[in-house]
Amino acid sequence: MLTLSHISKTFNPGTVNEKTALTDVSLHLEKGDFVTIIGANGAGKSTLFNAIAGSFLPDTGSIVLDGQDVTFQPEFKRAKSIGRLFQDPMRGSAPAMTIEENLALAAGGGGWLSHVSKAEKAAFRDKLALLGMGLEDRMRQPVGLLSGGQRQALTLLMATMVPPKLLLLDEHTAALDPGTAEKVLALTESIVREGKLTCLMITHNMSSALELGNRTLMMDSGRILLDLKGDERTGLGVNDLLRMFKENVGKALDNDRMLLS
Amino acid sequence: MSLSAIWSLAQTALELGLTCSLTVLALFLSYSMLNVCDLSTDGCFTLGAAVGAVVAIAGHPYLSIPAAMGAGVLSGFVTAVLQTRMGIESLLAGIIVNTGLYSINIAVMGKSSLLNMNKTVTIFTRMKDLLADTPLAGQHELVISLAAVALVILFLALFLRTRLGLAIRATGDNPDMVRSSSINPVFTTTVGLCISNAFTGLSGCLLAQSQKSVNIDIGSGMVTIALASLLIGQTFMGRGSVAKRAVGVVIGSVIFRLVYTIALRFNMPAFMLKLVSSVIVIIAIAGPYFKSQVPMLRRRLAGSGKEDG
Numbered sequence: 405m406l407t408l409s410h411i412s413k414t415f416n417p418g419t420v421n422e423k424t425a426l427t428d429v430s431l432h433l434e435k436g437d438f439v440t441i442i443g444a445n446g447a448g449k450s451t452l453f454n455a456i457a458g459s460f461l462p463d464t465g466s467i468v469l470d471g472q473d474v475t476f477q478p479e480f481k482r483a484k485s486i487g488r489l490f491q492d493p494m495r496g497s498a499p500a501m502t503i504e505e506n507l508a509l510a511a512g513g514g515g516w517l518s519h520v521s522k523a524e525k526a527a528f529r530d531k532l533a534l535l536g537m538g539l540e541d542r543m544r545q546p547v548g549l550l551s552g553g554q555r556q557a558l559t560l561l562m563a564t565m566v567p568p569k570l571l572l573l574d575e576h577t578a579a580l581d582p583g584t585a586e587k588v589l590a591l592t593e594s595i596v597r598e599g600k601l602t603c604l605m606i607t608h609n610m611s612s613a614l615e616l617g618n619r620t621l622m623m624d625s626g627r628i629l630l631d632l633k634g635d636e637r638t639g640l641g642v643n644d645l646l647r648m649f650k651e652n653v654g655k656a657l658d659n660d661r662m663l664l665s
Numbered sequence: 666m667s668l669s670a671i672w673s674l675a676q677t678a679l680e681l682g683l684t685c686s687l688t689v690l691a692l693f694l695s696y697s698m699l700n701v702c703d704l705s706t707d708g709c710f711t712l713g714a715a716v717g718a719v720v721a722i723a724g725h726p727y728l729s730i731p732a733a734m735g736a737g738v739l740s741g742f743v744t745a746v747l748q749t750r751m752g753i754e755s756l757l758a759g760i761i762v763n764t765g766l767y768s769i770n771i772a773v774m775g776k777s778s779l780l781n782m783n784k785t786v787t788i789f790t791r792m793k794d795l796l797a798d799t800p801l802a803g804q805h806e807l808v809i810s811l812a813a814v815a816l817v818i819l820f821l822a823l824f825l826r827t828r829l830g831l832a833i834r835a836t837g838d839n840p841d842m843v844r845s846s847s848i849n850p851v852f853t854t855t856v857g858l859c860i861s862n863a864f865t866g867l868s869g870c871l872l873a874q875s876q877k878s879v880n881i882d883i884g885s886g887m888v889t890i891a892l893a894s895l896l897i898g899q900t901f902m903g904r905g906s907v908a909k910r911a912v913g914v915v916i917g918s919v920i921f922r923l924v925y926t927i928a929l930r931f932n933m934p935a936f937m938l939k940l941v942s943s944v945i946v947i948i949a950i951a952g953p954y955f956k957s958q959v960p961m962l963r964r965r966l967a968g969s970g971k972e973d974g
Contacts, residue, residue: 457845459844459845478849479844479845480844480846480847480848480849480850481847483845483846483847484847488845490845494839495839495841495842495845496842496845497839497842498834498835498838498839498842499838499839500834500838500904501831501834501835501838505831505834506835508828508831509828509831509832509835509846509848510846512828512847514828515828516827516828516829517824517827517828517829518827518828519823519826519827520826520828546904
């Protein structure tokens, strides 16, 4: 489904701010893979997502999505097949527009000059009801009135409205309170499972990284350090992960946020 | 002052307000929806006036309308290309186009800075003849400007609910979201600016034809006047459906002209119009800011009072 070959990226090359964000990253995802990614701050997790989504052109390497080389495709074109959620719940929806209008944008379909039909509105309503947040009765309210958790759930719905070939989740529950985060995570799981979506999820929560999905990547200094799947992944605990990190990097993982959660 | 004098003043304000409200609706699209402050508005207004006048003088009163709007589309397209394809800051792109349009406008007007349409057949004279024997006789200016405003509002209300319209609104509302979505901001910005400048061109064309002359300065300060009207309209209607807000900005435009007409009655010299519009824009934008500072000031004053005591 997704193949990254030898992706490297250095920001501000040749200056004092030079930062090598990705070093020769290669990765292959099968259709239906649900991969969780963990790693300290600055490990290159978000940069990896930016490379896949097309926010910048990698210095080397190529990206093939569903058999199509997208390395040089602009971001908005790739966005047709890639759904993406960010940590900031405010980033994924337009606040001055109503829930209905946001969903209509996400649903796409129809011509540029087509209006949202009654049938579509009914479909939006049904989808919103699945979130269990009562949003189906607030379809004509501006999204700016929703809470962070509601907005993130709505963004999740928008990103998966037209099932994307690839779903990128960048710590999308990190800015939510624990209860809401759990709810959004459960929603994520059911949407990914039911849609059989291929999904990459960055998380700082090591136990949920091991619980969710079928594969876990650990990144450090722009490299994929560990790639756990199948038998070697089952039965692993957080302490095993920490030990493996130490063995591979030669130093203990020093991310409080990851250790405390 | 007699009642008929008051009515005639109100009518002047209404006609002028409606004609210029087309420019306000243009800014409603570019400024309120797309979040682009289009500073080419002045030049585009004059361009619409000049092109419309030249075409009408050449003997095509009806063709003058689409010609002026087409010229507006072109101008908007150039502004859009500068800011989306050439990396020029959006404010600067507007200023550059505005400056360039000055030369173009004089060229359009045949190297002259004034065109007279006293004997020209325009849509206004046609409408005047048409209404001659009806109860609406003499109201041709009002009829045309009202019809134009109604059509533009209808268009905006329908258009902004289409998928393209929604995409344009999202581009202005949350650029972050649009950047990581399948909407191409280059496309939406370009379409938005082309449409809004078509309205600006139409506005200029109608004003020139109703005044029966075009002066190279006809559009100067238009962007500030339109912004003032837009902000007045927004305080009246607040947030609501697109159609309601569009009607609101038209009312804002008429109120602005009404206030201005009344001020003229009290012997305010005509050249003060631009200053008045500047002050209104300042008040409308700075007002909410100062209002938000009031609790802070109040607590500070109260706090320092206690410490002293």
